[in-house]
Amino acid sequence: MTPRIVVLGGGVAGLSTALLLTRRGFPVTLVERDPEPPADLADLAGWKRPGAPQVRQLHTFLGLFRTRLREHLPDVHADLLAHGAEDISMASPRAGAADGTADEALTVIASRRGTVEWALHRALAREPGAELRYGTSVRRAESEGGRITGVHVRGGLLEADVVIDAGGRRSPLAEDFTEAVGEVDCGVVYNTRFYQLLDGVERPPLHRGVTTMVAGSGFGAGLFYHDNRTFAIGIGRLPEDNALKALRETAAFDQAVAVFPEFAPWLAEGMSRPLDEVVPMAGLKNTFRRLTPETPLGYLPVGDALCTTDPAFGRGASVALAEAVLVADTLQRAPEDLPGLAGALGEFAERWLRPWYEDSVRADLGRTALWEAEIAGADLPGLGAVAGGVNSFVLLEAGEHDQVLWEAAQRHINLLDPADSLERPELKERLDALLAAGWRPRPATGPAYGDVVAAVAG
Ligand SMILES: Cc1cc2nc3c(=O)[nH]c(=O)nc-3n(C[C@H](O)[C@H](O)[C@H](O)COP(=O)(O)OP(=O)(O)OC[C@H]3O[C@@H](n4cnc5c(N)ncnc54)[C@H](O)[C@@H]3O)c2cc1C
Structure with missing residues (x-):
């Protein structure tokens, strides 16, 4: 019997899982609390996404994401490129120097996250087996005899044998149905503003492929190139660093970015225009969840509902797509084997995902210690x-x-x-x-911490 499948959440995880499942012959109902993406990509900036505020944060789509996309959803990759996203090789430190021997997998996609969602949504909306319910919230799930039976939405129960929880890090179901094995603060608050290069101006050079990163002293910053000549600048600070707290206000953020020599070619008069206000993002955590013996069969968390890692490493969309492929492949092989499906996801999470979660926690703790020491004035290498x-x-x-x-x-x-x-x-x-032979890692780059603090204070 073909299982009835509900996908909770229309972010990268939910859209890609739903798309892969419909293309393997499973009818899918996707339920998303936010409105549908705009028909025209040019209207993206006006798309309201309160359910996934990180859509307005800087993104890059790593080699694993692009590899899986090209293997399993090549039309979506092609559509992205046709609509202004770019493949950028990271195979060599000399940008653009990749020759025929370069590692093809080391290519990232320069795109806003909203553009990726827009392209996934467009593909899914064309699938006859997909029913899309935007503007609809899942309130809770129903289970009976250890099996999931559906989710509650306004108007009643939506019956399902399989509920894919792609509801993100604030999923309404994950807390009830999974155990948090690890939860560690990322130790960083991000503030991001989106811009677009003006018509006719040449794109300034990027330091590394798709980004210009600033390893600041006591803070970090980066410029990420996206699709359609858009780009984002983000500044990360320690959560308890009140001297930089005002970065959340657009005027203070503008004063701060103006003291970064790395960003000057992009922000100079006549080069670009801002697309929106600065958007802060705080309270970020590394979390790793797992299914328990009490988890009802048929409930499967994917993407941020299963694991989140510090966005500084840009891993979320790649992990989500890898899990989407795993779920679709496993269900296709054995549509009725729900214990096998839970086992396959659990095995993948423990073997492959957990080490990345631990890597992220380790790196975050190291960065926090470094920033604290730098702000305190320690001399560090x-x-x-x-x-x-x-x-x-x-x-x-x-x-x-x-x-x-x-x-x-x-x-x-x-x-x-x-x-x-x-x-x-x-x-x-x-x-x-x-x-x-005398080589040493560079010391911190970018403006001095005191200069950023002074700029923020005006
Ligand atoms: C600051 C920041 C920067 C990031 N940068 C990168 C990057 O560079 N590269 C990268 O790969 N990843 C990055 N990420 C992570 C990435 O955005 C996500 O990990 C990834 O897209 C997977 O998200 P998701 O689909 O699991 O969850 P989400 O994107 O959170 O989507 C969950 C969806 O579920 C919906 N939803 C929630 N509750 C309900 C409900 N009750 N009923 C119906 N719908 C509901 C939400 O509206 C939302 O659309 C970043 C994250 C942040 C915070």
Whole structure:
């Protein structure tokens, strides 16, 4: 018997899972509390997304996301490129220098998250097996005899044998049906503003592929290039750093970004225009959940409902799509084997996802310690202090002198190698050789902390 499937949530996780399932012959009802995306991409900035405020935050779509998209939803990848998103190779530290031997998987997609959702939605809306209910909230789920039987929406029970919970980090169901194995504050508040280059101006150079990153002293900042000549600038600060708290206000944010030499070519008079106000995002956590023996069969959390990691690493959409593929493949192989489906997701989460969650927690703790020490005025050796040794940020810098280190770091950052892949002895040996030859990680970049504080204060 074909199971009745409800997908809760129309973010990246929900849309991609629903799309893959309908294309494997399963009728799917998707329930999303926010309104439908606009028909015309040009109207994206006016799309209200209170259910997923991170849509207005800077995004990049890593190599794993692009690889899975091209394997399983190639039409969506093509549609994105046709509508202004760009594939950008990270295979070499010299932007655009990738030759025919470059690792193709090391390519990211430059796009706003809203554009990715728009393209996924467009594809899903064309599928005859998909019923899309926008503007509809799931209140709670119903189960009987250890099996899920449906979800409650206004107007009654929506019956289902399988409920895919793609309701994000504030999913209304995850707390009741899963156990939080880990929950650790990311230790950062993001403030982001979107802009668009004006017609006719040439795109200024980016430092690394799709981004210009600033490893500030006591803060971090980045410029991410998106689709259709749009870009976002974000500044991250410690949650308890009251001196930078006013970054949440557009006037103070504008004063702050003006003191970054890295952003000047983008923000100079006649180059770009802001698309909206600054959007702050606080209260972010690394969380890892798991199914328990009490979880009703047929309930499956995916995406942020299952695990969140610090957005600084840009992993969320890749993880969500990997899980969407796993759920669709497993259901297709054995549509009635609900214990097998729960087992497959649980095994994947423990084996592959949990090490990434732990990696994120470790890196966050290292960054918090570094920022606190920098604000306190300690003299630190730059990036090398972040996680006390071999990490992808140090390897990327070293990789500017050693292609093997560059690729190892990029394969790690892009989730193409396992979370522990940087622990290989040969990488340490190559790094040691560079250090012995006098190379050192750069100290912090960008304006001094005091200059940013002064700019924010006006
Ligand atoms: C600041 C920031 C920057 C980020 N940057 C990146 C990045 O660069 N790259 C990357 O890959 N990831 C990034 N992420 C993470 C990424 O956005 C998500 O992890 C990823 O898109 C998966 O999200 P999701 O679909 O699981 O959840 P969400 O995007 O949260 O979607 C959940 C959906 O469920 C809906 N919903 C919730 N409750 C209900 C309900 N009761 N009834 C009906 N609908 C409901 C919501 O409206 C929402 O649309 C970032 C996140 C943040 C916060």
